[in-house]
Amino acid sequence: QPGSKKAEFCTQGSNRMMEFCKTHNISFEQCGKVIVATEESELAYLDVLNERGKANGLKVKKITQSELKEVEPYVSGIAALHVPEAGIVSYTKVAEKLVSILQNDGVEIVFNKKVGLITSEEKKCTVETQNQTFESNYVINCSGLYSDTLAKSAGVELEHRIIPFRGEYFELVEDRRYLVKNLIYPVPNLSFPFLGVHFTRMIDGSIHAGPNAVLSLKKEGYSKFSFDAIEAWQSLSYKGFWKLVGQHWQEGFRELHRSVS
Ligand SMILES: Cc1cc2nc3c(=O)[nH]c(=O)nc-3n(C[C@H](O)[C@H](O)[C@H](O)COP(=O)(O)OP(=O)(O)OC[C@H]3O[C@@H](n4cnc5c(N)ncnc54)[C@H](O)[C@@H]3O)c2cc1C
Structure with missing residues (x-):
């Protein structure tokens, strides 16, 4: 939603990510994406996304079937939203660079330690792994699917619980890569809380299709x-x-x- 923290962070984050990649010589491509409507019933929501994108300062454009063919010749749709700002990067390369910058600045990064318990007393947190204990003033819990379990271990009362869903992907064989130029998404189905199956061109040229849930x-x-x-x-x-x-x-x-x- 325009004005939300997510909208603010996405815009700033995208610009700062590109600056970071330029500074550190990490290849990225602002290749653009299309969100494709294949049925009349999807057109209204495509308009909502168009308005929202514009309100967030993006150069989104609703395009016709023939304009879509120019962007993605092998896609059949009745209309689409073109988002020229969307881009791709190898996030592994970004993360590796962040690690080396932090380590050069004297930050110690501890790998391959499973956190079993977080306890907190006034102004002191303790993080316990199998064979080591760390103490600090603050802990940022970013343990993905386990963040609810770890938060609970630290005494945080949660109403929600994380239910895991597996997303399966396919990769297009090399001689069919020409079918997908860049990023192709369906119009999100609002009655279903997942992203929808899409095609992604990776920075190494491979094309992924998925995920299901x-x-x-x-x-x-x-x-x-x-x-x-x-x-x-x-x-x-x-x-x-x-x-x-x-x-x-x-x-x-x-x-x-x-x-x-
Ligand atoms: C195939 C795929 C493609 C995606 N593509 C995109 C994309 O193009 N753009 C996009 O924006 N998002 C994408 N996403 C989503 C994105 O990857 C996730 O939203 C993001 O990784 C979540 O980050 P996170 O740091 O919260 O959690 P995670 O990336 O899940 O990291 C959590 C980490 O904590 C570790 N951990 C868990 N429990 C413990 C413990 N007890 N002790 C120590 N470590 C622990 C885990 O092993 C993991 O390494 C994709 C996801 C998938 C699966």
């Missing part, structure tokens, strides 16, 4: 049969999970069927 019975479980009894129970015993199932069970089964077929 399949319920996973293990956090950070990336194979179809990943299972963890405690984590599965944490999902299945959460009433928010059953609310989601009540609203989206048909789509959930379709995703599961597509994943195993």
Whole structure:
């Protein structure tokens, strides 16, 4: 939404990311993306995205079917939104550069330590791993799918729980890469809380297609049969999970069927 922190951070973040890449010689491309409507029912929301993009200062443009063919010749759609500012970068390269800058500034980065517990007393936090304990005034919990579990261990009361969904991707074979020029997205389906299957050209030229969204019975479980009894129970015993199932069970089964077929 225009005026939100997310909108503010996205605009600033995008500009600062490009500056960072230029300064440190990391290749990036502002290749643009298209959000493609394939049905009449999607046109109204395409207009909403167009207005919102403009309000956020982007040079978005609603384009016709024939203009879309000029941008993405192999895409069939009835209209699209072109977002010229969208770009691609290898985030691994960005993260590696950040690590080396911090280390050169004397910051110690500790890798491969699983945090088991965070405790906090007045003005002092303790972070415990299997074989080491760290103390500090502040802790920033950015443990992804485990951030709820770790926050709970630190005594934070949470109403929400993270339910893991696995997104599966395909890669286009090399001699079909020409089918996708840049980034191709569907119009988001607002009744379904996922991103939608899209095509992404990576900075190395490969093209990814995905993701779907399949319920996973293990956090950070990336194979179809990943299972963890405690984590599965944490999902299945959460009433928010059953609310989601009540609203989206048909789509959930379709995703599961597509994943195993
Ligand atoms: C295939 C794919 C493509 C994506 N593409 C895009 C994209 O193009 N643009 C975009 O904006 N977003 C994209 N995303 C989403 C983006 O990657 C995530 O939103 C982002 O990585 C979340 O960052 P995070 O730091 O919150 O969590 P994470 O990246 O999940 O990092 C959390 C880290 O904490 C570690 N951790 C967890 N528990 C512990 C513990 N107890 N002790 C120590 N460490 C722990 C985890 O192992 C992990 O390394 C993509 C995601 C996927 C899967």
